[in-house]
Amino acid sequence: MTDLAVQFEHVVKRFGGFTAVDGLDLAVPRGTIFGLLGPNGAGKTSSIRMLMNVFAPDEGRVLVFGEAMSEAVKPRIGYLPEERGLYKKMRVREMLRFFGAIKGRDRAFLDPRIQRWGERMGLGGWLDRRAEELSKGMAQKVQFLATVCHEPELVILDEPFSGLDPVNRDFLRDVVLELRKGGTTILFSTHVMEQAESLCDQIVLLYRGKPRLAGTVEEVRRREGREAAFVRVDGATGDPFADLPGVVGVSGTPYEAELALAPDADGNAILAALLGRGRVRRFEVRTPSLHEIFKRVAGDIAPREPA
Amino acid sequence: MKRLLLIALREYLENVRTKAFLVAVFMTPLLMAASFVVPALLEQKPPEQRAIAVLDTTGVLGAEVGARIAARKAPDERTVLYAVESVPLAGADVAAREADQAGRRADLDRRVLDGKLFGYLVLRPSALDRKAGQPPSEYRTGNLFDQKVFADLSTDLRDVANARLVTVGSVDPEVARVLTGRPPLSQGDVRATSKEAGIAQTAMPFVFVLLLFLTIVTVSQALVTNTIEEKSNRVIEVLLSSVSPFQLMAGKIVGTCAVGLTLMSIWAAAGLSGLAMKGISVVSGAQLGLCLVFYLLGFLFFASFMVAIGSVCNTLKEAQNLLAPVMAVLTLSFMFVFAVMKEPNGTLARVLSLVPLSSPFMMMLRIGSTPPPPPWEVAASVGILALSVALVMRAAARVFRVGVLMYGKPPTLRELLRWMRSGA
Numbered sequence: 001m002t003d004l005a006v007q008f009e010h011v012v013k014r015f016g017g018f019t020a021v022d023g024l025d026l027a028v029p030r031g032t033i034f035g036l037l038g039p040n041g042a043g044k045t046s047s048i049r050m051l052m053n054v055f056a057p058d059e060g061r062v063l064v065f066g067e068a069m070s071e072a073v074k075p076r077i078g079y080l081p082e083e084r085g086l087y088k089k090m091r092v093r094e095m096l097r098f099f100g101a102i103k104g105r106d107r108a109f110l111d112p113r114i115q116r117w118g119e120r121m122g123l124g125g126w127l128d129r130r131a132e133e134l135s136k137g138m139a140q141k142v143q144f145l146a147t148v149c150h151e152p153e154l155v156i157l158d159e160p161f162s163g164l165d166p167v168n169r170d171f172l173r174d175v176v177l178e179l180r181k182g183g184t185t186i187l188f189s190t191h192v193m194e195q196a197e198s199l200c201d202q203i204v205l206l207y208r209g210k211p212r213l214a215g216t217v218e219e220v221r222r223r224e225g226r227e228a229a230f231v232r233v234d235g236a237t238g239d240p241f242a243d244l245p246g247v248v249g250v251s252g253t254p255y256e257a258e259l260a261l262a263p264d265a266d267g268n269a270i271l272a273a274l275l276g277r278g279r280v281r282r283f284e285v286r287t288p289s290l291h292e293i294f295k296r297v298a299g300d301i302a303p304r305e306p307a
Numbered sequence: 308m309k310r311l312l313l314i315a316l317r318e319y320l321e322n323v324r325t326k327a328f329l330v331a332v333f334m335t336p337l338l339m340a341a342s343f344v345v346p347a348l349l350e351q352k353p354p355e356q357r358a359i360a361v362l363d364t365t366g367v368l369g370a371e372v373g374a375r376i377a378a379r380k381a382p383d384e385r386t387v388l389y390a391v392e393s394v395p396l397a398g399a400d401v402a403a404r405e406a407d408q409a410g411r412r413a414d415l416d417r418r419v420l421d422g423k424l425f426g427y428l429v430l431r432p433s434a435l436d437r438k439a440g441q442p443p444s445e446y447r448t449g450n451l452f453d454q455k456v457f458a459d460l461s462t463d464l465r466d467v468a469n470a471r472l473v474t475v476g477s478v479d480p481e482v483a484r485v486l487t488g489r490p491p492l493s494q495g496d497v498r499a500t501s502k503e504a505g506i507a508q509t510a511m512p513f514v515f516v517l518l519l520f521l522t523i524v525t526v527s528q529a530l531v532t533n534t535i536e537e538k539s540n541r542v543i544e545v546l547l548s549s550v551s552p553f554q555l556m557a558g559k560i561v562g563t564c565a566v567g568l569t570l571m572s573i574w575a576a577a578g579l580s581g582l583a584m585k586g587i588s589v590v591s592g593a594q595l596g597l598c599l600v601f602y603l604l605g606f607l608f609f610a611s612f613m614v615a616i617g618s619v620c621n622t623l624k625e626a627q628n629l630l631a632p633v634m635a636v637l638t639l640s641f642m643f644v645f646a647v648m649k650e651p652n653g654t655l656a657r658v659l660s661l662v663p664l665s666s667p668f669m670m671m672l673r674i675g676s677t678p679p680p681p682p683w684e685v686a687a688s689v690g691i692l693a694l695s696v697a698l699v700m701r702a703a704a705r706v707f708r709v710g711v712l713m714y715g716k717p718p719t720l721r722e723l724l725r726w727m728r729s730g731a
Contacts, residue, residue: 052547055712074548074550077548079548081541081544081545083541084541084542084544084545085539085540086542087321087537088536089321089325090321101313102314102546103549
C-alpha cells in the first residue's frame with residue numbers, strides 16, 4: 001500500500017503534432033491538497049483526463065493509489081470535470097442517489113449525507129426540484145455534491161472555482177479544507193493563483209505542457225529568490241509606479257500594485273520615491289505572489305496600461 | 308453488472324416517465340385504428356354528385372342507361388350519386404349519329420376541363436352485338452383515378468344491354484339471368500371459427516410486425532437523443548468516472564429495451580384481452596415467445612446502430628444525417644410486408660427472413676402465417692440474427708468508447724471504420 005494517492009511518471013500526451021502535456025512528474029501524498037496550476041491551455045485538463053483514463057498517455061504512466069486506473073478504483077474517486085452538467089429532467093435528490101449508487105453506495109449511506117450537505121449548501125428546498133430549474137450557481141453546487149457525497153478517498157476537481165461568486169468560492173474553499181481534515185486527498189486545477197496560494201499543500205505549475213515550478217507554495221516562493229513590494233498610493237497626480245528604482249515589473253491598478261523587484265533593489269529608495277508622489281497607505285516587501293512568479297515564468301509580463 | 312443495471316434503471320425510468328411515453332402508449336394504437344377506420348368512414352360519406360353526359364349512337368340504349376345511372380344512390384340510400392344529362396344526337400341511322408357525336412366532343416371535353424361535367428359516356432352498337440373489331444363504347448373523363456365511376460357505368464351499360472337482348476328475343480331470359488350472375492362463394496380462415504375471428508387471424512401477423520416495427524423505431528431513437536443529451540450536458544465524463552464505457556452503453560441499451568418491452572406488453576395485453584372478450588383467440592404462447600425473442604434481438608441490432616450514432620454526434624441535426632440510412636433500410640424492409648404476407652413461404656420471404664436487417668419483421672410475419680415456416684428456418688433466422696447482434700454490438704461498443712468523449716465534428720465513415728477495427 002502506497003501513501004501516494006496519485007502519481008504521474010514522466011507523462012507525455014500529444015494530439016497530432018501538438019504536445020499537450022510534456023514530461024509531467026508529480027506525486028500527491030494522501031491527505032493533502034494538490035494544485036495543478038497554469039493558464040488556459042497549459043495542459044491541466046489533459047493531465048486530469050489522463051488521470052481519469054479518458055485517454056491514455058503516449059509516454060509514461062499515471063497511477064492512482066499505486067495502480068493503474070480501473071473499474072475497481074473508480075468508486076474511491078470523486079471527479080468534477082471542467083465542463084459539467086446534470087440530467088435536466090431528473091430531480092436533484094434522485095440524481096444524487098444515482099450518482100452515488102454507481103459509485104457503489106446504497107441509499108442508507110447516501111440519503112443522510114445528501115440531506116446534510118444539501119442543507120449546508122442552501123439547497124434544502126431544491127433537492128426535490130428538477131435540475132433544469134436550478135440556477136447556474138445552484139447547479140454547480142449540486143455537481144460538487146455529486147462529486148463528494150459518496151465520500152471518496154480522492155477528489156479530483158477541474159477548475160472547481162470557475163463561475164462561482166465570492167461567497168460560494170469561500171464556501172467551497174472551506175469545504176475542501178474540511179475534506180482534507182477528514183483525510184481526503186484533493187487534486188484540483190485552477191488558473192487563478194490566489195486560490196492555489198491559500199489552499200494548496202503542494203503545487204505544480206504547468207506552462208505550455210511543461211511543469212515549470214513544483215513544491216509547496218512556500219518553497220516555490222522562496223526558490224524564486226527575489227522579493228516583491230506590495231504598495232498602495234492614494235492621491236497621486238500621475239502614475240505613481242512609473243520609473244521606480246530597482247522595479248522590473250508592475251501589476252495591479254494605478255493605486256495598488258505588486259512591484260517585482262530586481263535582486264539588488266533598495267526598498268527604502270522605492271519608498272522614498274513613492275512618498276514624493278502621493279499618500280502611501282501600504283508598503284510591504286516580501287516573497288512575491290504565485291501570480292507574479294507565474295507571470296515571470298510565463299515570460300509575458302505585460303506592460304501596465306497607463307491610467 | 309450492478310452498475311450496468313443502475314444505468315439501465317435510470318434510463319428506463321427517465322424514458323417511461325416522459326409524456327412522450329404516455330403519448331406512445333395511447334396514441335400509437337389510436338393512430339393504427341384510425342388508419343383503418345378513417346378511410347372506411349370516408350367511404351361512407353356520400354361523395355359529391357357527379358355530372359355525366361350520355362350520348363347514344365345506338366338509338367335504343369341511351370334512355371335506359373341514363374335512367375339506371377341516375378337511379379344510383381350512395382350507401383345511405385338517400386344521396387343521388389349522378390346527375391345524368393342526356394345529349395340527343397341528330398340523325399336517322401347509327402352512322403349519322405356517330406358523325407353528330409364526333410362534332411360535339413370538343414365542346415364536351417371543354418366542359419369536362421372546366422369542371423362542369425365529370426365525364427361523358429358514348430354508347431355504340433358493340434354494346435349489343437359484342438362482335439370483335441367494332442369500336443367500343445367510351446367513357447371519357449378528366450379523373451380516371453375514381454375507378455368507381457367507371458365500374459358503375461360499365462355495370463349499368465352491361466345490365467341494360469343484356470336486358471335489351473332478352474326483350475328483343477335474341478337471348479333466353481333464364482340463360483341471361485344465370486350467365487350474368489356470379490355463383491355464390493364464401494371465404495373463411497380454417498383457423499377461425501367466426502368471420503370476426505377470421506379477420507383477426509388474417510390481420511394478426513401484420514399487427515405483430517407493425518407493433519414490432521413501431522416499437523423498435525420509436526424506442527431505439529430515444530437512445531440517440533439521450534446519448535446526445537448526456538454528451539451535450541457533459542454528464543458523460545462523470546458517468547465514465549464511475550462506470551466503464553461498455554457498462555454505460557449496455558446499460559442504456561438494456562434500459563431502453565425494457566421501455567419498448569413495457570410498451571409492447573401494454574399493447575399486446577390490451578389487444579389480446581380485447582379479442583378474448585369477444586371469444587377470439589388468435590395467438591399461441593409459442594408465437595408470443597418468438598415475438599419476444601425477435602423483439603429482443605431486433606431491438607439490440609438496431610439499438611447498437613442508434614447508440615453508436617448518438618455517441619459520435621453532438622446535436623440532433625448531425626444525428627439525423629446518420630440516422631437517415633438506417634431508417635431507410637428499416638422502412639425498405641417494411642415495404643416487403645405485403646409481398647411476404649401473400650406468399651409467406653416464397654423465395655423472397657425466405658431470403659428476407661434470414662437477412663438480419665429484415666429478419667425480425669419478416670420471420671414474425673411468417674410465424675403468424677399458414678403454413679408456418681419450418682422450425683429449422685426459424686432457428687437459422689434467430690441464429691444469424693444473434694450472431695449479427697454480437698458483431699454490431701462489438702463494433703458499436705468500440706465506436707461508443709471513442710465517440711462519447713469526442714466533441715467537435717462527427718467522424719467520417721473512414722474514421723468510424725478504423726475505430727471499429729481497432730480493438731484497443
